[in-house]
Amino acid sequence: MATFALIHGGGGSAWEWHLVAEELRGxxxxxxxxxxxxxDESAGLWDYADAVVDAVGERQDLVVVAHSWGGFVGPLVCDRLAADLLVLVTAMIPVPGEPPSDWWGNTGFGHKDISDPIGLFLHDVPRELAEEAVRREREHVGMAYGEPWPLEAWPDVPTRFLLCRDDRFFTPEFMRGVVRDRLGITPDEIDGGHAPMLARPKALAxxxxxRS
Incomplete structure (x- = not known):
């Protein structure tokens, strides 16, 4: 059996993974x-990674799963621990030396109106669950946004990318190009929006x- 380290995205929390965690534990x-x-305004990217590393401890057969902004963190965890696989779920893909704040312009992301978070990120999540996710949002602050991504190269670990075909934030057309240009692989694809862990936990598990 594997150990899955589940990394949330910007503004999120571990709670976002609770349905997938239940599926995996089952x-x-x-x-x-x-x-x-x-x-934490003083926390940098390695502090983010260390939070995951410390929680994993001595567990073996590690699969690191990173969602959205967590794409900046997942590879750092793989640099610190012996991981069997890194899975990026509709995630940002950094390059060496790139601060997260520069990713948007460097990839040609453009502008998105984020005034309706449910409509943009959670449109296929059951309404009550989507509202709970919005209530649980945390402010994302601190030095990690402007800090250069510290690895000199992508970690030597098998990497898969899962693209969501109905994602209104990281649209499939945009992300297919980013995955091709930055990882040189073809993404796997499933139906759904930006938060498959809440909308389709069984399919994601x-x-x-x-199994898919």
Missing amino acids: RGHQVVAVDLPID DYLTG
Whole structure:
């Protein structure tokens, strides 16, 4: 059985993974999900990674799963721990030396109106659950945004990318190009929006455990 380290995105928390965690534990796997120190102004990218590393501890057979902004953190965890696989779920893909604040312009992301978070990020999540996710949002502040991504190269670990075909934030057309240009791989694809862990937890767990 594997140990899944589940890394949330910007403004999020470990809570976002609770449905997937339940699915994975029900299949006999271990799950680690922590709140990254996104609300600590003094926390840098290595502090984010260390929060995950400390929680994993001595667990083996590690699969690191990073969502959205967590794409800046997942590879750092793989640099610190012996991971069998890194899975990026509709995630940002950094390059060496790139601060997260520069990613948007460097990739040609453009501007998105984020005034309706449910409509943009959670449109396919059950309404009550989507509203709970919005209530649980945390302010993402601090030095990690402007800090250059510290690795000199992508970690030597097998990497997969899961693209969501109905994502209104990181649209499939945009992300297919980013994945091709930055990882040189073809992404896997599922239906759904930007938060499959809340909208389609069983389907995401199936993918993570190799059943889809």
